[in-house]
Amino acid sequence: MDPENSVTFENGLESELDLESTLNSIQYNIRQNLGVGQWGMIVRGIMCDTTEAVVARNFEYSYAPKQSWNDHYEIIAGANVVLHYVDEIQMPDTRKNYYRGAAYFYKAFAYLELIQYWGDCVLVDENVPMDSQAKSYWTEVADHAIDLAEKAAALLPDFDKVTTANGEAARYKSAPCKGAANTVLALLTSWKAGCKWFAQPSERNYDENELWKKAEAACTAIIGSESGQAKGVYQLATTPEEVCTSVLVGGSKESLYESQYIGFWDEFDMTGWNPLQDNATLFQTWPMMDIGKKDVQTATVRIYAETVKRMYESGDLRRDAYFYAFDEMSHPDSVSVTGGFAYPYKWRKVALVTSGSQIGKFLHIDQNRIWWRLADIYLLRAECRARLNKTELAIADLNEIRKRANAPLYNASEHGGDLRMTIFKEREKELIFEGYRYLDIVRNNYVRSMLGRGFRLASDQDYVDGCLFWAINTFAFVYNPRLRQNTYWQKYEQ
Secondary structure (H helix, E strand, C coil): CCCCCCCCCCCCCCCHHHHHHHHHHHHHHHHHHCCCCCHHHHHHHCCCCEECCHHHHHCCCCCCCEECCHHHHHHHHHHHHHHHHHHHCCCCHHHHHHHHHHHHHHHHHHHHHHHHHCCCECCCCCCCCCCCCCCECHHHHHHHHHHHHHHHHHHCCCHHHCECCCCCECCCCCCCCHHHHHHHHHHHHHHHHHHHHHCCHHHCCCCHHHHHHHHHHHHHHHHCCCCCCCCCCCCCCCCHHHHHHHHCCCCCCCEEEEECCCCCHHHCCCCCCCHHHHHHCCCCCCCCCCCCHHHHHHCCEECEHHHHHHHCCCCCHHHHHHECCHHHHCCHHHHHHHCCECCECCCCCEEECCCCCCCCCEEEECCCEEEEEHHHHHHHHHHHHHHCCCHHHHHHHHHHHHHHHCCCCCCCCHHHHCHHHHHHHHHHHHCCCCCCHHHHHHHCCCHHHHCCHHHHHCCHHHHHCCCCCCEECCHHHHHCCCCCCCHHHHHHCC
16 A cells, blocks of 8 residues: 555545545555654664664653653554544455554554553543543553554455555555564563553563463564574575665565555655654764764763673674674774774665756665564564563574574573573564664663663663653643543642
């Protein structure tokens, strides 16, 4: 399904094309707006040595950092429109099931981000309430979203079987499919399981092991095999270099779900904040952008070459793929230029100015946003298995990623024998700069050892009260008088 601008629903939906257009408008919202403003969360946990974003990094706010969740609720509302009209339109049951599954997927996706970034939030089911509504605990919302994701995974076909209303094969991986739904299911179940440590005491009466089992099963459904090489729709790229030149560009077999940017830049206001474009340029400078080599010293996020050397053992192909000319730029003779910093180089494909005085200059990154990829799922399954004491299977998943990188296979002495920490560190290496590390830290309860000093000083009650999450934007209270600010941030409202 092609990306498309938003539509209105004043006259209802009368045809399958109307349903498809509504789904396209939801995807447009995801592509255009989701991720906007989340940099303040990402930078809390991004792998770096120094950053200009010290307030967020160290959790030293003197104000309530507010972000709007309006786009997420617009996604939920749009999905509810599809669910409301799908049975009123004449078409085969297989098509109805696709639209239902897609709507469930979008709702589950929106709720996943809501509980990860805002915690407690308003739960809106298919019967939209006309009056104001109080928040629900994030654990309750997680249960609702898990149910939605399970329904989506049951109804949606694999990506290679997805077709449009006109019967054409889906062109872009922005189309909801079984693999994307299982990914959201794995993320939801693992989040609720891993984050029990800061749930409200009254909401902790659940078996996290059952959730880890669900997450493991969802990951296995994506991978298509219990161990070793993937045998389903998705496949790992051959090398880390291919991750940069193909997977992160878009449309590869490793990509599970993405937002389609390539070919649709004319639909964007490039002067506004774009999650892919602007986040990447905060840490990736030369040679992606045609500026001086010394600009690495003033990037918003910086990582020392020595840190990279400690992260990636000699021979690990990710060191040379994910960092530009690493040996040359980390040589002592280059310090006067580099300041000792490495040059992140995960995003390669750029669009250049084609006219005017700046012709040939960097214009923007010309890649899709890859929400999740198969390597992420291998390592998430490894974490699930480590938590379930399936040690050998966890190690096998870990080694599947290491083999591609030509990295040494697992040794029981790593991190003092702490397999879960080893898997966390492997995610840190494989997914560096892709925006997952903060969420990984929270899910593993490494907040006091891995995050900035403000997180180390926070009390257990601060975490229960929601210090990990955004404060709710002021406008949300105008339309919902029963809404209350997240407990931790209420002290800034007085």
